[in-house]
Amino acid sequence: MPEIVLNNVTKRFGKVTAVENLNLVIADGSFVTLLGPSGCGKTTTLRMIAGLESPTEGEILINGKPVFSSSKGIDISPNKRDVGFLFQNYALWPHMTVEQNIAFGLENLKWDKPRIQARVEELLTTLKIESLGKRYPNELSGGQQQRVAIARTLATGPRVLFMDEPLSNLDAKLRTEMRSELKRLHTETDSTFVYVTHDQLEAMTLSTKTCLMKEGIVQQYAPPLEIYNKPVNIFAADFVGSPTMNFIEIKGWKGNSGEIRFQVHGLDMAFIPVQGEISIHDDQALTLGIRPEFININESGAIPAKTYAALPSGMETIVKIRLGDLILTSVMFGAIDFMPDVNIRIDFSGDNCILFDRESGANLGLGRITVL
Numbered sequence: 001m002p003e004i005v006l007n008n009v010t011k012r013f014g015k016v017t018a019v020e021n022l023n024l025v026i027a028d029g030s031f032v033t034l035l036g037p038s039g040c041g042k043t044t045t046l047r048m049i050a051g052l053e054s055p056t057e058g059e060i061l062i063n064g065k066p067v068f069s070s071s072k073g074i075d076i077s078p079n080k081r082d083v084g085f086l087f088q089n090y091a092l093w094p095h096m097t098v099e100q101n102i103a104f105g106l107e108n109l110k111w112d113k114p115r116i117q118a119r120v121e122e123l124l125t126t127l128k129i130e131s132l133g134k135r136y137p138n139e140l141s142g143g144q145q146q147r148v149a150i151a152r153t154l155a156t157g158p159r160v161l162f163m164d165e166p167l168s169n170l171d172a173k174l175r176t177e178m179r180s181e182l183k184r185l186h187t188e189t190d191s192t193f194v195y196v197t198h199d200q201l202e203a204m205t206l207s208t209k210t211c212l213m214k215e216g217i218v219q220q221y222a223p224p225l226e227i228y229n230k231p232v233n234i235f236a237a238d239f240v241g242s243p244t245m246n247f248i249e250i251k252g253w254k255g256n257s258g259e260i261r262f263q264v265h266g267l268d269m270a271f272i273p274v275q276g277e278i279s280i281h282d283d284q285a286l287t288l289g290i291r292p293e294f295i296n297i298n299e300s301g302a303i304p305a306k307t308y309a310a311l312p313s314g315m316e317t318i319v320k321i322r323l324g325d326l327i328l329t330s331v332m333f334g335a336i337d338f339m340p341d342v343n344i345r346i347d348f349s350g351d352n353c354i355l356f357d358r359e360s361g362a363n364l365g366l367g368r369i370t371v372l
Contacts, residue, residue, distance in 0.1 A: 002063030003028050004049060009058030010217075011044050018044045020216045022058070026209075031186050031193040033224075035205040036213035036239070042196045043164055045213075049194065050085055050162050051078035063159070084158035088165050090149040092137040099124075099133040101150045109156060123151040126188065127181075143174045144152055147181070154189065158228060163195045167202065181205065187362050200240045204228065212236055229352060234361040237289050237354065243318055243329045246290045249358060253282040261372075262286070262357065265324035265353075268372040274351045278365045288369070289354035295321065295330040301345030302371040310338040321346060347371070 004026035011019040019041040026032050034042035047053035048061060051067065054075055060068040062083075067076040078085075088237045092101050092258045100121050108118045127147040137145055141356045146166060153161060183206055186193050197203055203210045204224045212227060212235075220232045224240070231237035236247045250262040258277040259270040271288065280286070297319065308320035308327055321328045321344070330346070338344075342363045348369040355364045 003061075004048070004160065004192070004194070005059075005061040006045075007044075007059040007061075009048060009055045009060060010051065010173055011041070011048060012056045014090065018216050019048070019055075019236045022216075022218060024211060024218070024221065025163050026192065026194060029190055029192055030208045031183075031206060032194065032223060033197055033207040033210045034213065034362040035197055035199060035200060035210050036219075037320075039215075040213040041216040042198075042211075045211075046162055046164055046194060046196050049160075051076060051081050051082050051309070052085070081160075082158055083160040083162060084153035084156070084165050086149055086153045086161065086163040088168060090137075090145050090166075092148060092152070093135050097134055097136055098129065098140070101137070101148055102155050104113040105152065105156045111306065117201040119155060123155060125174070126154075127151045141174075142170050143178060146170065146178060150182075150185065155362075156343075158191070160192045160194065161189075165197055166195075166323075167197075169198075172300045182206060187361050189284050201242060204240065211239075214241065230363070230366070231289075231354070234287060234289070234356050237356070237363075241291065243292045243331065245354075246288075246292065246295065246328045247324060248288040248290070248328075250286050251283045252280055252286045254280065260286075262288075265303075265326070270372055271353070271355055271367050272370065273365045274354075278355060279365075280364070285358040286364075287356040287358045289356055290348055291328045291352065292318070292331040294348055294352060295328055295346055296349050297321075297330060297332060297344050297346050299330050299345060301347040303346045305344055305346050307340055307342045307361075308346055309340055310336075312337045 006022050006024040009022040034045055038043050044053060048055050055068055057070045062081060066074050067081050068074055069327055097139060102120045103116050124133055129147050132144060146357055167178050207224055210224045210227055211221045220227050220236045227236055227240050252260045252262045255261040255270055259272045261270050306322045308322045311318040314335055317332045319330045319338055321330055321333060351368045352366055353369050354366055357364055
């Protein structure tokens with residue numbers, strides 16, 4: 001499997017910069033998701049790697065060979081890059097059966113009939129659609145059509161498989177099932193998958209690494225759990241995680257032994273870094289980031305608060321908590337329910353709370369929060 005390298009890749013559409021100075025290395029056999037809000041440049045990036053869009057500047061290498069270089073005048077066509085592309089609408093031929101759809105690319109490559117038949121049967125088995133070979137696309141469900149589209153894309157054995165939001169047309173239950181199938185398929189084929197999505201849950205559950213983008217610029221490129229636990233800035237912290245991270249705006253000043261003092265709702269508190277000292281100036285505008293699972297509701301909690309709303313779902317309950325003018329989100333595991341406006345007590349647990357600089361949005365460090 002090839003390594004994909006993007007060096008200083010920029011794409012402009014007139015005066016609009018869709019992707020700016022992108023440097024990215026996609027390792028052999030990895031499952032990389034390009035994640036971000038609409039218009040962040042993720043689909044443009046995918047199309048540039050596949051050869052469906054030409055960068056304005058920069059260089060793209062696949063398996064050590066340049067497939068695009070603005071300085072050398074190289075721009076190899078998509079059909080010579082040995083990649084497969086799975087579109088959002090699947091693009092199956094409606095007048096062909098499932099078997100014919102899968103075999104179409106192999107026939108264009110002039111494979112002999114026995115070899116084509118063997119490859120089609122192999123893919124039908126791999127994608128668990130053996131019984132659908134004689135059906136037409138309009139006789140298939142959305143999930144079945146997607147499996148056929150994947151089989152057709154894999155038929156020619158592309159070194160890289162590109163997918164642009166392939167699950168967005170499916171219902172929630174089927175999306176969950178297909179995520180499992182895609183992850184298993186990645187392992188079984190040992191292919192390199194590059195996957196575009198705006199759904200952070202897909203990125204969290206599928207990828208070996210996630211490239212989080214905003215306005216054409218990479219914010220963080222790391223394994224999804226690293227982005228979840230150690231986001232580089234407020235944007236990354238807010239975009240990844242469901243329910244989203246709680247943010248509390250504070251003004252901090254230096255305390256004893258490297259702690260940072262602040263007040264929330266009239267309570268004196270301290271942020272204690274877990275590694276090294278965080279350098280701030282007095283009254284610096286800061287933002288505390290606290291994941292919902294680190295806000296605990298218990299009778300011995302040090303902070304008085306009130307319930308705002310509870311959303312039980314069986315396995316867990318999302319609890320909205322009112323703390324003065326703040327509405328915080330907590331997650332409690334189990335079938336628990338709360339009435340609105342009930343007096344409760346809370347505290348913040350663990351060493352995974354994050355202190356951000358409010359002006360730049362940068363992550364200043366991890367630590368724990370205590371009430372003084």
